[in-house]
Amino acid sequence: MEELDDLDDLAEFHWMMDMLQTVDVGIVVLDTQFQIRVWNAFMESHSGLLPSQVRDRNLFQLFPEIDQAWLRNKCRPVFELKNRAFITWEQRPYIYKFPNYRPITGTEDFMYQNVTLSPLTGATGKVDHMCMMIYDVTDVAANKKRAEAVEVTLNELKEKTGHRSM
Amino acid sequence: MFSVLICDDSMVARKQAAKCLPDDWEVQIHFAKHGGEAIDALKEGKGQLLLLDLNMPIMDGYETLENIIKEGIDTKVVVVSGDIQPEAHERVKALGALDFIEKPVSKPVLKKILLANGVLEEVKEEVKNEPAVDALDPDVRDCYQEITNIAMGQAGDHLARILNVFVRLPIPNVNLIEVSELHMMLQDIELKDSVSGICQGFVGPGISGEALFILSDSSFGDVARIMGINGQVDDQVQLELLMDAANILIGTCLNGLASQLDLYFSQGHPVVLGQHRSISELISSNKLRWKRTLAIELSYGLEGYNVHCDLVLLLTEESMKAMNYKLSHLLED
Numbered sequence: 001m002e003e004l005d006d007l008d009d010l011a012e013f014h015w016m017m018d019m020l021q022t023v024d025v026g027i028v029v030l031d032t033q034f035q036i037r038v039w040n041a042f043m044e045s046h047s048g049l050l051p052s053q054v055r056d057r058n059l060f061q062l063f064p065e066i067d068q069a070w071l072r073n074k075c076r077p078v079f080e081l082k083n084r085a086f087i088t089w090e091q092r093p094y095i096y097k098f099p100n101y102r103p104i105t106g107t108e109d110f111m112y113q114n115v116t117l118s119p120l121t122g123a124t125g126k127v128d129h130m131c132m133m134i135y136d137v138t139d140v141a142a143n144k145k146r147a148e149a150v151e152v153t154l155n156e157l158k159e160k161t162g163h164r165s166m
Numbered sequence: 167m168f169s170v171l172i173c174d175d176s177m178v179a180r181k182q183a184a185k186c187l188p189d190d191w192e193v194q195i196h197f198a199k200h201g202g203e204a205i206d207a208l209k210e211g212k213g214q215l216l217l218l219d220l221n222m223p224i225m226d227g228y229e230t231l232e233n234i235i236k237e238g239i240d241t242k243v244v245v246v247s248g249d250i251q252p253e254a255h256e257r258v259k260a261l262g263a264l265d266f267i268e269k270p271v272s273k274p275v276l277k278k279i280l281l282a283n284g285v286l287e288e289v290k291e292e293v294k295n296e297p298a299v300d301a302l303d304p305d306v307r308d309c310y311q312e313i314t315n316i317a318m319g320q321a322g323d324h325l326a327r328i329l330n331v332f333v334r335l336p337i338p339n340v341n342l343i344e345v346s347e348l349h350m351m352l353q354d355i356e357l358k359d360s361v362s363g364i365c366q367g368f369v370g371p372g373i374s375g376e377a378l379f380i381l382s383d384s385s386f387g388d389v390a391r392i393m394g395i396n397g398q399v400d401d402q403v404q405l406e407l408l409m410d411a412a413n414i415l416i417g418t419c420l421n422g423l424a425s426q427l428d429l430y431f432s433q434g435h436p437v438v439l440g441q442h443r444s445i446s447e448l449i450s451s452n453k454l455r456w457k458r459t460l461a462i463e464l465s466y467g468l469e470g471y472n473v474h475c476d477l478v479l480l481l482t483e484e485s486m487k488a489m490n491y492k493l494s495h496l497l498e499d
Contacts, residue, residue, distance in 0.1 A: 062314070069440050081324045085419040086366075086436050091405055135435070 026096075026113075026134030029120065033070075034059045036131065046098040046111070066095060078117045078130050087115040089141050101136055104118055112141035168193045173204040173230070174246070175222040175474065178339050178463040179269065181347060183246060186273045188286060190236030193363040201233070202224025203487050208239045215285055217271075218263070220247040220254060221334070223467055223474050231261035243283055246271050248337035270307075272338060302342045302460075309496050310489075314338040314462050314479075317422025322466075324418040325411075329392050332469035342483070347481075362404065363439035364412040368420055370431045372488030375460075375481035377420065380410040385473040392471065405438065412436060414468070415477050427492045460485045 020027060021121045029038035039051040049062070060068045077083040087095070089112040096113070098107035109112055114137045120129040170193045173185045178196050185191065196212040198204035200222040204341040207213055216234075220227035227245060234241060248269040255266050263281045267275055280286035289430045302310075315338060363380045381389070389407045390399045399407075417433070424431045462479040479491070488499065 012260070033261060077324070077328060079415050080450070081328070081414070081418060083421065084323070084433055085413045086409065086433075088409065088436060088438065090438055091402070091409055116435065 003018065006099065014085060024136075026132075028059075028132040028134070030130050030131050030132060032128060032130075036062070039132075042134070043096075047096060048102075065097065071095070073129060075117060079127050082119045082127055083119070085117040086121070087117070089114055093141070095132075097129050100138060102138075106138065107142050108138050109139075111136050112138045167192060167194045167211050169196060169214045171196045171198060171204060171207050171218065171232055171241075172217045173198040173201065173222070174217075174219035176219075176296050176339060176435055176463055176465045176476065178341065178343075178461060178478065179219065179246075181343075182341060183271050183276075184340070185347070186271050188280070190274070191286060201230030202254060202260065202496070204230055204238070205233050205239070208234070208241055211235075213241050215280075216243045217246050218243055220245060220258070221467075223472065228257065228261065229257060231263060235262055242283065244276075244283070244285075244409055245277060262276045269337065270341060283390050285465075302340065305497060306486075307340050308377050309493050310340045310460070310462065311338050311495070313423060313426045313493065314340065314419075314428065314464070318464055320422040321415055321418035325414055325466075328414060329468070331471065334467040334469055336464045336466055339461075341461050341463075342443060342458055343461050344458055352445050356464055362408050364416075364436050365439050366412070366436040367434035368431045369434075370424065370427070370429045370488075372491075373427075373429070373431075373481065373485040375479060375485060377416040378476075378478040378480065379408075379416055380478070381408055382474045382477040385471075385475065387474045388471040392468070392473075407437065408438075411475065415475070419464075419477065419479070427489065429492065460486060463498075 011114055020038075024042060024058050026042040026046070027038060027040040028036060028043055030039055031099055032109070035056050037056070038048070039054045045051060054062055060066060062073075074087060075092055078085050086163075094110060094113045095115055098111040098113075114135040116133040118131045118133065119127040122128040155163045170187060172180050172195065174180045174183065174301050184195050184197075186471075187195070192470065193215075194212075196207050198207050201218075202225045204213070204216065204218070205225070208216065218227050218230060227234070231243065233239075234243065243263045244267060245263045246267045246269060247254065258266060264285075265279045267279060277286065306398050318338060319333060322335045326333045327330075360416070361380050361382050363378060365376050365378045367387060383404075386399050386404050386407060389411065390403065393410070395403060395407075397403075399403075413436075416436075420431045420433065460481040460483065462481070464477045466475050466477065467473065
């Protein structure tokens with residue numbers, strides 16, 4: 001009986017890992033030294049780097065284009081205060097430069113990203129890891145940019161025709 | 167027409183005070199965000215009655231009272247403050263204030279004080295006891311105020327540790343407001359283009375709401391200095407600072423509330439209000455869904471700096487059921 005339970009637990013662990021792998025959100029787990037501990041399939045597919053290539057490597061060495069001082073600053077409240085932190089695409093369009101998810105019909109060259117940094121508490125109650133979640137918000141960003149462009153054109157037209165009260 | 171000047175750095179408090187003026191009293195209402203603005207308005211004759219807060223940036227209530235005496239301005243002052251220390255009471259009376267009202271101000275109390283000091287004349291025998299339909303149960307309000315106080319203490323401590331500054335802790339303002347008032351409150355932000363705002367949705371079991379973080383644009387210079395940013399503080403830097411401050415304040419405040427309510431809040435991704443979409447648009451899309459909302463407002467200041475920000479937690483009316491249940495141990499006698 002006990003063996004069966006163990007098997008069930010193993011099966012559950014298996015599909016939990018599967019889910020973590022296949023969810024269409026980038027998941028990266030970093031320790032306090034910014035060594036990569038988890039790198040899911042989303043990250044693998046978009047970066048072209050296998051988990052085995054990034055595991056236990058330093059994030060800033062692998063991705064020198066990431067502004068180190070800036071990101072460390074964002075992570076301070078996460079590690080020190082157990083606080084979630086959010087970065088919007090309006091601050092920085094992306095953390096990792098990934099190509100557009102829709103290479104044919106997409107209008108933007110790269111993937112705009114929203115990022116959530118969430119503290120992970122260890123068995124001792126201390127925050128020793130952090131989960132970085134990467135969301136693709138390219139469509140949101142493209143739509144907003146388009147809306148702003150339309151607004152500018154509209155204002156120019158209004159100025160030209162003198163219909164300021166429109 | 168009789169003119170009333172309401173001076174408070176918190177916009178919810180200003181609206182609240184305006185709402186509590188007697189219904190049948192025809193007055194012209196003016197607003198000031200701090201003592202400096204109040205003195206200017208008084209000199210222009212905009213304030214036969216002044217409702218004055220004590221803790222404000224730039225010029226606080228005490229200095230305002232001193233200036234009124236020094237400049238010989240003719241006005242009747244009633245202090246409305248969350249500072250419940252007896253000395254505060256004594257000090258403002260010594261400085262010429264007619265009376266003292268503890269925050270949050272309520273309609274019956276304000277009316278009683280205005281009558282007692284001869285500011286308002288009794289109109290007929292209108293003594294009908296209005297049932298306080300939209301008022302929050304005082305015990306519930308007290309309870310919300312207390313848990314927010316504790317959460318804010320933690321948030322303030324966190325902010326102080328990260329920024330290395332002393333944080334003046336606010337007294338939370340807890341009110342049930344109608345959607346129309348939320349509209350007013352947010353339009354207030356829209357009219358003054360000198361603030362920037364972030365809003366973020368949060369949800370826990372049976373509880374849902376939004377956190378609204380508003381930073382006055384004049385604060386950015388000092389915030390940049392505190393954060394150790396050199397060089398020009400352009401729009402991009404301002405957005406970074408706004409997000410950083412919002413992350414810390416909203417996050418720690420929600421964490422503090424969640425731990426006291428013994429639950430977990432999921433936080434949505436923050437949305438930049440000022441740049442993202444117009445505030446009237448934001449409200450119009452929410453208009454139909456919300457009737458009343460529980461608003462918890464916190465005004466923060468940093469000692470020695472010209473930094474002022476407002477954190478408003480808006481909770482749906484339904485959330486109160488779940489919150490009261492979770493807090494039943496505090497609400498029982």
